[in-house]
Amino acid sequence: MNGPVDVDAVQLQKLLIPHGRPEELFGLSGLGLSGADSFGTMAPGPWSRERDGRFAAGILGVLADNVLAQAVLAHRHPDMWAVTTEFAFDFFSSPVEGQELTASATALVVDAGGGGSHGRITDEGGGAVADVTFWGRFVEGVPQAVVDQHRAPSLEVRPGSLAELLGLERDGDQMVFRERGELVNPLGIMHGGVLFPTLERAAVELGARPEGMVTASMRINYLRPASGDILIAVRQIHRGRTFASAEATALRPDGKVAAWALLTFRSTGR
Numbered sequence: 081m082n083g084p085v086d087v088d089a090v091q092l093q094k095l096l097i098p099h100g101r102p103e104e105l106f107g108l109s110g111l112g113l114s115g116a117d118s119f120g121t122m123a124p125g126p127w128s129r130e131r132d133g134r135f136a137a138g139i140l141g142v143l144a145d146n147v148l149a150q151a152v153l154a155h156r157h158p159d160m161w162a163v164t165t166e167f168a169f170d171f172f173s174s175p176v177e178g179q180e181l182t183a184s185a186t187a188l189v190v191d192a193g194g195g196g197s198h199g200r201i202t203d204e205g206g207g208a209v210a211d212v213t214f215w216g217r218f219v220e221g222v223p224q225a226v227v228d229q230h231r232a233p234s235l236e237v238r239p240g241s242l243a244e245l246l247g248l249e250r251d252g253d254q255m256v257f258r259e260r261g262e263l264v265n266p267l268g269i270m271h272g273g274v275l276f277p278t279l280e281r282a283a284v285e286l287g288a289r290p291e292g293m294v295t296a297s298m299r300i301n302y303l304r305p306a307s308g309d310i311l312i313a314v315r316q317i318h319r320g321r322t323f324a325s326a327e328a329t330a331l332r333p334d335g336k337v338a339a340w341a342l343l344t345f346r347s348t349g350r
């Protein structure tokens with residue numbers, strides 16, 4: 081299939097991304113398909129807030145990754161699966177504490193190699209929290225974890241804070257994300273939706289977001305599968321009075337780049 085998706089012309093693949101440890105940890109539920117559109121919800125907890133109580137925008141990564149990937153996966157060849165290659169997030173508002181968030185997505189383009197989808201995350205009142213564009217690449221073979229639809233057990237104890245959830249450590253002027261075997265996707269590589277907030281967090285922890293600014297947008301490219309301890313380096317590109325930009329690079333233990341992100345911060349004041 082080339083170009084815009086003609087839903088009537090395709091046989092939709094209904095196998096869902098299984099509810100693994102990342103989904104459980106990030107409070108996801110209700111992943112599903114309605115025709116070719118996908119949806120899912122997230123119940124943010126205290127672990128989704130920064131030290132000052134503000135919502136940590138990057139925490140939406142697992143929700144968006146699953147829902148937007150699912151929209152593309154509905155159009156896959158039955159013998160193929162997909163990995164995320166790019167994500168573009170625009171953040172509009174900070175959700176109210178205790179409110180459930182809903183993501184919904186539609187595939188826009190699918191071809192033999194992969195596809196792109198667009199989605200929106202809304203709060204309980206229907207207000208836009210973020211818009212997201214996703215690109216994924218089809219890969220050979222459906223992972224056994226998908227076929228089995230194995231569900232990760234419910235967590236007995238939820239992380240009490242964002243720091244506990246992500247477990248980032250500072251190492252000089254970089255951050256380290258220590259390997260946790262549980263944070264993988266069905267292919268057994270680090271879940272792209274987990275790497276996403278770690279890069280945002282690293283940029284914030286290393287001071288790239290000026291005081292008084294919010295994370296306005298984030299674009300990420302997943303260049304190689306990530307595994308092992310990941311080193312995150314951050315470079316400030318611009319630091320203005322109302323607007324700032326930074327890039328964050330995730331390096332694997334072999335020194336190769338696993339993911340690269342561009343972040344924009346903006347002031348909400350005058």
Ligand SMILES: CC(C)(COP(=O)(O)OP(=O)(O)OC[C@H]1O[C@@H](n2cnc3c(N)ncnc32)[C@H](O)[C@@H]1OP(=O)(O)O)[C@@H](O)C(=O)NCCC(=O)NCCSC(=O)Cc1ccccc1
Nearest residue numbers: 097145149162163164217265270271272302303304305306
């Ligand atoms: C495969 C491709 C997308 C294509 O890259 P291209 O540039 O066109 O191709 P190229 O061949 O030039 O390879 C470039 C480099 O990549 C390496 N490599 C390639 N294939 C493999 C392989 N099979 N295994 C190992 N390595 C492989 C290859 O050796 C080379 O490295 P080198 O330069 O020799 O050191 C690559 O960018 C990639 O794996 N990105 C990371 C994607 C990712 O991890 N996304 C996040 C997880 S998805 C998720 O969680 C969301 C989700 C949840 C549930 C459900 C669905 C979604």
